[in-house]
Amino acid sequence: MSSPPRSLDETELGAYFALIEASSLLKHAVEEQLREAGDLSYVQFQLLATLGDSPTGSRRMTDLADGVVYSRSGLTYQAQTLEKRGLVERTQSSDDERGITVTVTAEGRAVLADVFPGHVAILDELLFAPLSRSDVEALADILSRARDHMRQNPPRSAKPRRRRKAAAGTGRERT
Template sequence: MANPSRSFDPTELGAYFALIEVSSLLRHTVEQQLQEAGGLSYVQFQLLARLGDSPEGSNRMTDLADGVVYSRSGLTYQAQSLEQRGLVTRAPSPDDERGTTVTITEQGRDTLAKVFPGHIAVLDELLFEPLARGDVEVLADVLGRIRDHMRSAPPRSAAPRRRKTR
């Protein structure tokens, strides 16, 4: 466990604030582009993109919630919204009657195809343009290690549910 009395040196503090600011600026522009190009929120895009990358085009809600680091109830609302638009279908999971499986539809794939060019353009312009290829490789390595470290403890959405006692 981390030392609670430790303070950050200027380099660590600068790295932290830069990461937060870069993340906020990038997400803001990405959200605008997704809304304009496809009427999608950032979370809805993540959900569709994960389903689109899945070999079967399907995934369990719990796994999707863990992957996009979003609450189960919040993701249920987002999936319901996408289902109403015809972009996904939801059905009981074949291997767990308590679970729900979400599947991307052809209309959902078409929406992804419509938003991806602008999405890639935003990422190219804001994230990758100022970096050399070696910088991108270092960034991918560093962020990958941080992500893996943070995911070593399951996200809250993956924690077993507690039954309410009366």
């Protein structure tokens, strides 16, 4: 509310840049592996993996969107793409007439299994190779906290679908 604008020191800048760069590089590498091994985009892999993780192999769209950092529309797009390939199925939720339940198919699991070893290998080579055990532990701990914090504090996005009237008048709008 009142924290004065301050600049970042060198360490903070370093952490920020390293975070962005490292994740970008890793993501690019993984994306390439996924494309070659199973013709999957990163999101598609994330979706399949999330579904495979579930005991029933299925989730609702919204839960998926929560798990992956993705826009709803992007999720719809990828779910449709995966469905066309027969890697997932989409069925109406029995509970909620407008809810869609996405389920990974046998073929989806097969593709997942096909891709996974290479995926792990990339992570080993690129991310974990230069890190010690305690590095990995520290990374997991620190970044988990950061992630949880960010999930709780949607910065100014995730608006309630339409700034509820004028309650959001933070004086931020332009023009």
